[in-house]
Amino acid sequence: MDSFWEFLRHVHDAYGINLVHFYDSFERGRLLKGMLTTLQLSVLCIGLSILIGIFGAWLQGSRFRVLKTLVQAYIQFFRNTPPLVQMxxxxxxxxxxxxxxxxxxxxxxxxxxxxxxxxISLSFFAGAFNIEIFRSGIDAVQSATVEAADALGFSRWQAYRYVILPLAVRICLPALNNNLVNLVKTTTQAYAIAVPETLFVASQIWSDRINVLEMMITLLLFYLFLVGILVWGMIRLERALAIPGFGR
Amino acid sequence: MIASIAARLVGVVLALGAMIGAAQADQLADIKAKGVLVVGTKADYPPFGFRDASGGVIGIEPDLGAEIAKRLGVKLELVPVVSSNRMQFLQQGKIDLMIATMSDTPDRRKVVGFIEPLYYASGVAILANKKANIKTAADLKGKPVCAIQGAFYNNDLQSKYTGQDLIAFKAVAEAQQALLDGRCVGFVYDDAVLFWQKNSDEKRWAEFECLQLNEWPIVPWGIAVKLEERDGAWGKLVSETVTDWLKSGKLLEIEKKWVGSNSKWLVDASAKAKQ
Structure with a gap:
């Protein structure tokens, strides 16, 4: 490995392609830590925002007016304000x-x-969209199915948990996929409140080492790779969950 | 035919060159003839050059520009510049003089005419919470420190002293807020700005102290004219003016007025000029 870093150092000296963020151990260390922070932030926010989406969509179907209004207020607040401002x-x-x-x-x-x-702010932001996405899935579940669950003696929560949600999730997966991709990309805004994530570290490196172009390309490839993995996983999930004759 | 057009073109170019040469040859006379001295200063960097409530540019640099205009007996016109365009403005003749927090480097000396003696210098300082009892950069080990993204000393600060990621923001206001909120033990930034902040709002910063970090060198700043004017009449006049400022204590007086205290570099430079 060391000889590879030496090779990159040589590339810098000989051709002026400055990949100091790989061959210098200090810069490499903090860039890797930044990428890890991005990964942690993404995974936690995806998990939390899906939970918010599932429970929010359930509360939206509640019989209590106050609860419905509260969920609606939450959605309007977080969907209609910029994530950077929220942060x-x-x-x-x-x-x-x-x-x-x-x-x-x-x-x-x-x-x-x-x-x-x-x-917290990113989860709330993406969660507001997730509620609407899950609601669209729930609305698409045929009322006859819901009535059948009711007739079989399912409680409201049981019908949601065992009948409506599993069908709704299959319907809304493509839309959810889109929102989660957006969420991962929006984690870069944590840069503004000094979370040492990838963009934060990268900008620090490029202002210290003046390798703006090389750093930008690295950054772009990193996000392309990260979001690529997420999309690949979501497509696998969509396939695994597909029920023959349902939805397509 | 073509030859005659070419000859004529060459003549025009030569004539233009001569005109420009004449204009350059005596910028001092030009300024006096125009009756206006155009000075480029910062407009976003208190206390050196910043905007007051009415939108006018005030600070140390406009004051210095006014002093030179007074000496020449002409009116002063201020043009706001930023670090990325200040040298170009000078080369293009948009400004006669540049007083814009410019550090003296060998590369810049090749592009613009630095006036000797240098008039100011800046180093690195910390505005620290008194409770943290910070004395030198070594005391910052393992502690959260606020900073500004892109400052040249950040890398050093992190790798040699704090050993952890800096809490770095885009602008001074955010870093200050984070410091006041207790998110970091101190805010590391350019000394003159921090001393000015501390002195201009004692109540807000009562719990904090400002101290110079001597781990980083003090870099002198220069006033600049066009490179070809440096050794001409205009450059000589500015150079004499700066020498007079150092001898008479004018610079110390203006620094005191805006920053609230005097920096060691300027005190030393003034003492040396008097000898």
Missing amino acids: FFFYFALGPLMPRVVNDYGIAQPMLGSFAWAM
């Missing part, structure tokens, strides 16, 4: 209001840091 709002406006913990050097620090706030 600033959470980090700079809500963050300091949180309980504080005094750390070992005597400063009262707000409880949640930038990573936690990025995760």
